[in-house]
Amino acid sequence: MMRTRPLKVALLGCGVVGSEVARIMTTHADDLAARIGAPVELVGVAVRRPDKVREGIDPDLVTTDATALVKRGDLDVVVEVIGGIEPARALITTAFEHGASVVSANKALIAQDGAALHAAADEHGRDLYYEAAVAGAIPLIRPLRESLAGDKVNRVLGIVNGTTNFILDKMDSTGAGYQEALDEATALGYAEADPTADVEGFDAAAKAAILAGIAFHTRVRLDDVHREGMTEVTAADFASAKEMGCTIKLLAICERAADGASVTARVHPAMIPLGHPLAGVRGAYNAVFVESDAAGQLMFYGPGAGGAPTASAVLGDIVAVCRNRLSGARGPGESAYAALPVSPMGEVVTRYHISLDVADKPGVLAQVATVFAEHGVSIDTVRQQGKDGEASLVVITHRASDAALGGTVEALRKLDTVRGVASIMRVEGE
Amino acid sequence: MMRTRPLKVALLGCGVVGSEVARIMTTHADDLAARIGAPVELVGVAVRRPDKVREGIDPDLVTTDATALVKRGDLDVVVEVIGGIEPARALITTAFEHGASVVSANKALIAQDGAALHAAADEHGRDLYYEAAVAGAIPLIRPLRESLAGDKVNRVLGIVNGTTNFILDKMDSTGAGYQEALDEATALGYAEADPTADVEGFDAAAKAAILAGIAFHTRVRLDDVHREGMTEVTAADFASAKEMGCTIKLLAICERAADGASVTARVHPAMIPLGHPLAGVRGAYNAVFVESDAAGQLMFYGPGAGGAPTASAVLGDIVAVCRNRLSGARGPGESAYAALPVSPMGEVVTRYHISLDVADKPGVLAQVATVFAEHGVSIDTVRQQGKDGEASLVVITHRASDAALGGTVEALRKLDTVRGVASIMRVEGE
Numbered sequence: 078m079m080r081t082r083p084l085k086v087a088l089l090g091c092g093v094v095g096s097e098v099a100r101i102m103t104t105h106a107d108d109l110a111a112r113i114g115a116p117v118e119l120v121g122v123a124v125r126r127p128d129k130v131r132e133g134i135d136p137d138l139v140t141t142d143a144t145a146l147v148k149r150g151d152l153d154v155v156v157e158v159i160g161g162i163e164p165a166r167a168l169i170t171t172a173f174e175h176g177a178s179v180v181s182a183n184k185a186l187i188a189q190d191g192a193a194l195h196a197a198a199d200e201h202g203r204d205l206y207y208e209a210a211v212a213g214a215i216p217l218i219r220p221l222r223e224s225l226a227g228d229k230v231n232r233v234l235g236i237v238n239g240t241t242n243f244i245l246d247k248m249d250s251t252g253a254g255y256q257e258a259l260d261e262a263t264a265l266g267y268a269e270a271d272p273t274a275d276v277e278g279f280d281a282a283a284k285a286a287i288l289a290g291i292a293f294h295t296r297v298r299l300d301d302v303h304r305e306g307m308t309e310v311t312a313a314d315f316a317s318a319k320e321m322g323c324t325i326k327l328l329a330i331c332e333r334a335a336d337g338a339s340v341t342a343r344v345h346p347a348m349i350p351l352g353h354p355l356a357g358v359r360g361a362y363n364a365v366f367v368e369s370d371a372a373g374q375l376m377f378y379g380p381g382a383g384g385a386p387t388a389s390a391v392l393g394d395i396v397a398v399c400r401n402r403l404s405g406a407r408g409p410g411e412s413a414y415a416a417l418p419v420s421p422m423g424e425v426v427t428r429y430h431i432s433l434d435v436a437d438k439p440g441v442l443a444q445v446a447t448v449f450a451e452h453g454v455s456i457d458t459v460r461q462q463g464k465d466g467e468a469s470l471v472v473i474t475h476r477a478s479d480a481a482l483g484g485t486v487e488a489l490r491k492l493d494t495v496r497g498v499a500s501i502m503r504v505e506g507e
Numbered sequence: 508m509m510r511t512r513p514l515k516v517a518l519l520g521c522g523v524v525g526s527e528v529a530r531i532m533t534t535h536a537d538d539l540a541a542r543i544g545a546p547v548e549l550v551g552v553a554v555r556r557p558d559k560v561r562e563g564i565d566p567d568l569v570t571t572d573a574t575a576l577v578k579r580g581d582l583d584v585v586v587e588v589i590g591g592i593e594p595a596r597a598l599i600t601t602a603f604e605h606g607a608s609v610v611s612a613n614k615a616l617i618a619q620d621g622a623a624l625h626a627a628a629d630e631h632g633r634d635l636y637y638e639a640a641v642a643g644a645i646p647l648i649r650p651l652r653e654s655l656a657g658d659k660v661n662r663v664l665g666i667v668n669g670t671t672n673f674i675l676d677k678m679d680s681t682g683a684g685y686q687e688a689l690d691e692a693t694a695l696g697y698a699e700a701d702p703t704a705d706v707e708g709f710d711a712a713a714k715a716a717i718l719a720g721i722a723f724h725t726r727v728r729l730d731d732v733h734r735e736g737m738t739e740v741t742a743a744d745f746a747s748a749k750e751m752g753c754t755i756k757l758l759a760i761c762e763r764a765a766d767g768a769s770v771t772a773r774v775h776p777a778m779i780p781l782g783h784p785l786a787g788v789r790g791a792y793n794a795v796f797v798e799s800d801a802a803g804q805l806m807f808y809g810p811g812a813g814g815a816p817t818a819s820a821v822l823g824d825i826v827a828v829c830r831n832r833l834s835g836a837r838g839p840g841e842s843a844y845a846a847l848p849v850s851p852m853g854e855v856v857t858r859y860h861i862s863l864d865v866a867d868k869p870g871v872l873a874q875v876a877t878v879f880a881e882h883g884v885s886i887d888t889v890r891q892q893g894k895d896g897e898a899s900l901v902v903i904t905h906r907a908s909d910a911a912l913g914g915t916v917e918a919l920r921k922l923d924t925v926r927g928v929a930s931i932m933r934v935e936g937e
Contacts, residue, residue: 101801105659111844112656112724208654214802216646216654224638224646226542227822229535294542354808357787371531371819372644372809378784379805389801392657406836414541 083118084399087152087177089143089168090159091124091131094182094209097388098156098395100133109392113399117154121146143168152177153402154395158209158387162186169194173201178402180394182209182387188283188299191290195411204401204408206394211284212237212363214386215379216393221291222409225369230292232368233331234506237284239361239381240275241307241327243267245346246359249324254312267361277306278344281329288365289331289342294415297331297342303422305345314346314500317432317471321504323348324356328505332425339420348430349506356506366506423480428457428507430473432499433489437468441494445470448492452485453477473504513548514829515582517607519573519598520589521554521561524612524639527818528586528825530563539822543829547584551576553598573598582607583832584825588639588817592616599624603631608832610824612639612817618713618729621720625841634831634838636824641714642667642793644816645809646823651721652839655799660722662798663761664936667714669791669811670705671737671757673697675776676789679754684742697791707736708774711759718795719761719772724845727761727772733852735775744930747862747901751934753778754786758935762855769850778860779936786936796936853910858887858937860903862929863919867898871924875900878922882915883907903934 086102088095102109102119110116122134123143131139140146147155147168155172157179159165165186169179179198181187187194187210198205208218212235221230236242240262247258259276262268274280282302289297307327318325326349331342349356354376358364363381368374380386401408435441442461449456455475462469474482482501489495516532518525532539532549540546552564553573561569570576577585577598585602587609589595595616599609609628611617617624617640628635638648642665651660666672670692677688689706692698704710712732719727737757748755756779761772779786784806788794793811798804810816831838865871872891879886885905892899904912912931919925 097801101657105657108659108724108845109657112842215805216650219649219654220646223827224649224823225819226826227531227535227539227824228819229538294538354787357784369819371527371815371822373813373816375645375807375809377805377807380803383803385801386803389655389658389799392801393654394657396656397653400839401836404836406831406834409830412542415538 083116084113084153084402085120085151086117086154086156086395087121087123087146088119089123089155089157091122091134092158093384094387094391095122095158096131096134097384098158098391101388101392103133109396113396114403115399117395117399120152144171147172147177148175150175154398155179156391156395157181157183158391159183160185162189166190170197173197173203176201176203178204178398180391180398181205181207182391183207184210184280184283184287188286191287192296192411192413199410202407204398205410206398206408208394209387209390211287212365213379213381213383214389215363215365215377215381217288217365217377218291220377221288221367222412225372228372229370230367231333231370233288233292233365234355235288235329235365236326236355236358236363237329237365237381238275238281238327239363240268240272242358242363243361244276245307245310245325245327248310248312248315252312252315255308255310276308278304278327281327281344285329285331285342285344288329289340290413292331293333293340293417294412295340295417296413297340297419301342301419303343303345307346310346311500314502317430318348321348321430321473323350323504325502326355330505334420339418341420341422341425343422343425345503347503347505353506423478423483425479426476428474428476428504429482430471430502430504431486433470433472433495434497434499435468435470436494436496437463437466438494441468442470444492444494445472445489448488449474449485452481452488454481454485469499513546514543514584514832515550516547516584516586516825517551517553517576517582518549519553519585519587521552521564522588523814524817524821525552525588526561526564527814528588528821531818531822533563539826543826544833545829547825547829550582574601577602577607578605580605584828585609586821586825587611587613588821589613590615592619596620600627603627603633606631606633608634608828610821610828611635611637612821613637614640614710614713614717618716621717622726622841622843629840632837634828635840636828636838638824639817639820641717642795643809643811643813644819645793645795645807645811647795647807648721650807651718651797652842655797655802658802659800660797661763661800663718663722663795664785665718665759665795666756666785666788666793667759667795667811668705668711668757669793670698670702672788672793673791674706675737675740675755675757678740678742678745682742682745685738685740706738708734708757711757711774715759715761715772715774718759719770720843722761723763723770723847724842725770725847726843727770727849731772731849733773733775737776740776741930744932747860748778751778751860751903753780753934755932756785760935764850769848771850771852771855773852773855775933777933777935783936853908853913855909856906858904858906858934859912860901860932860934861916863900863902864926864929865898865900866924866926867893867896868924871898872900874922874924875902875919878918879904879915882911882918884911884915899929
């Protein structure tokens with residue numbers, strides 16, 4: 078069964094992930110050959126800084142001319158682990174034009190241009206795989222695309238950013254505030270010097286767009302994803318969550334509407350009951366909870382980032398793409414036949430936890446309750462606490478649309494007796 | 508892309524799983540066609556009792572002659588959900604001989620005859636898929652075989668039997684004894700009238716054999732799996748586990764030896780720390796924890812049985828096999844190139860929790876400790892409790908081989924001062 082001509086792989090980028098991919102291709106060469114049915118050979122590594130010493134990488138393979146590398150014409154697989162939009166996009170497109178299949182770990186690019194890249198792969202009869210783009214080592218794209226291909230997925234609820242989960246877990250377990258927990262994450266290397274992409278939810282939003290598209294067999298653009306960061310989550314929010322038997326997670330939530338005719342995708346911090354499997358996901362781990370008609374509730378858990386875990390996912394894709402090359406077949410490509418509209422955030426329906434600072438005098442609760450009722454938002458429970466003329470009201474609602482809740486909050490702010498809206502947080506996973 | 512000739516599927520068995528498969532094939536026909544690239548048509552259903560009313564199944568499709576059905580010669584896929592060894596094995600073999608690919612949910616058959624069935628599939632150039640055979644709806648075979656194809660799996664630790672997990676979870680949460688918890692499981696339909704296959708670990712052992720083979724790219728026969736049931740787990744064991752910050756689960760454990768040159772597979776009850784992700788798997792849910800070189804720790808969680816969840820896995824396989832048929836390709840078959848020996852249980856290394864009933868007099872601990880030392884089993888902690896001339900010793904060991912522990916226990920039983928060995932339980936997941 079084993080053929081002798083090796084399959085040729087080029088690596089674009091040789092940072093934390095790329096160097097691990099190269100290392101495993103060398104150290105596990107025999108296993109990879111046995112699993113693929115032919116040896117794989119690393120024939121080029123495109124880097125920005127050619128002078129940097131890269132242990133275990135033959136210096137003769139290193140080049141700064143990534144474009145020339147992908148144009149060789151004899152490549153079977155191009156592995157893109159550069160990240161960002163350009164030059165990654167141009168290089169991937171050129172790779173397809175010159176007959177290579179592509180394995181990418183680039184969530185931003187796939188979220189933004191996945192449809193066009195899939196079209197380019199189709200045009201040239203090649204594969205585009207990107208298991209590593211969502212939740213690192215956790216098999217997620219393949220289970221959603223293949224294992225659940227005979228099922229109907231209704232909801233994907235995930236912790237898909239390790240940095241923010243580390244910060245929130247720290248706040249939960251120590252009572253620390255956001256800044257203190259962020260500082261610790263930075264010191265330990267879990268957060269980058271500029272943590273914006275993580276803490277503002279951009280990274281999670283890209284993953285949500287990819288997951289929603291695959292789960293619902295439709296196209297979900299990055300712009301379709303409602304995004305709220307977690308920089309305003311406070312120690313007081315965690316205290317409130319604890320009182321409700323909840324913790325707080327930054328969640329990526331992709332849902333099919335009850336009538337099945339539209340979908341939504343969003344990223345925001347939310348309270349989640351401690352009994353929910355996602356509540357127990359600690360530190361920088363990721364986990365994605367999937368609800369479908371027939372399978373019911375599934376969860377996939379593991380390290381969502383890091384060189385070796387991401388390399389594991391990349392190598393799984395390399396093996397798959399190589400097998401396809403040998404058999405002359407192609408893996409499942411984009412499946413967007415359902416072409417469902419993406420509804421705006423206002424139509425999302427969930428529950429809310431709202432903390433209000435109010436005047437400590439009779440009739441306030443009645444006023445507040447009236448505002449909720451006028452906007453069609455049904456109250457589940459209210460807790461009132463008063464001290465020295467100051468008081469707080471904590472309202473937990475039944476399920477209501479985001480638009481109705483927004484209208485309610487706007488009206489509450491106009492009440493003389495409401496001094497401020499201390500926090501609004503969605504409650505998920507019930 | 509859509510071709511009009513439908514792919515033809517025959518169903519062998521129409522019980523809880525088969526009827527769900529048929530139902531979903533009808534209700535989701537359009538989605539399945541879009542995802543496969545061609546419509547799929549159910550052309551025959553082999554049953555034992557043809558007169559039973561089967562809602563949603565065209566009576567004209569029903570036959571009692573399964574052999575004639577698989578010999579039609581125009582089938583693309585045969586779905587085997589009969590269970591047991593025969594006639595399932597003969598029907599699958601005949602299906603391959605007549606040009607069909609096979610999707611099976613039959614753990615016992617795959618565990619016993621997987622190698623021969625894969626060989627038959629190879630001989631006829633057809634696919635054999637069986638995602639549903641292990642842990643129901645949870646994608647596990649595909650992630651191990653494909654997503655982790657570029658990684659080196661070292662350990663698989665799983666709760667793969669829902670009945671026993673329900674019973675143990677009930678004992679843990681209520682303090683009930685085994686019989687009481689089993690009675691409740693039976694009353695609620697989680698346990699069969701004869702629960703032997705579940706509670707004695709036969710079902711889990713078949714799954715362990717399949718998982719070990721796929722994870723380590725080697726053949727592991729059912730006979731290679733060391734198996735202990737959970738009927739002797741007591742409320743006292745749970746009390747001991749709680750004192751250690753543990754719970755008790757029936758685990759399927761597949762391990763690669765530290766030197767990589769051999770593997771082991773076993774099923775037995777074990778203590779597991781409450782902080783381990785498997786400890787939180789409640790009720791009849793299943794979960795499988797996978798440790799690999801690059802990916803690190805992954806967990807896959809979901810419903811391990813039931814008609815609809817199992818049907819979800821079967822349908823995912825039907826879609827994959829149909830796609831392969833259309834493209835003329837085959838999915839990854841058996842991968843057993845590593846050909847690693849399976850070591851006997853005596854070579855398994857783990858920790859142990861041992862409860863001894865001993866005479867309440869001076870020197871007993873010294874005697875007991877000497878026996879452990881003589882057998883090379885290092886003690887981690889000992890707790891001694893005495894009352895009215897009776898005493899108990901609880902010993903927790905460091906890691907030791909099963910053979911060394913066995914020798915230790917045998918010698919302990921011979922001590923005059925040891926009145927009995929109340930329980931021995933392995934401690935895993937640390």
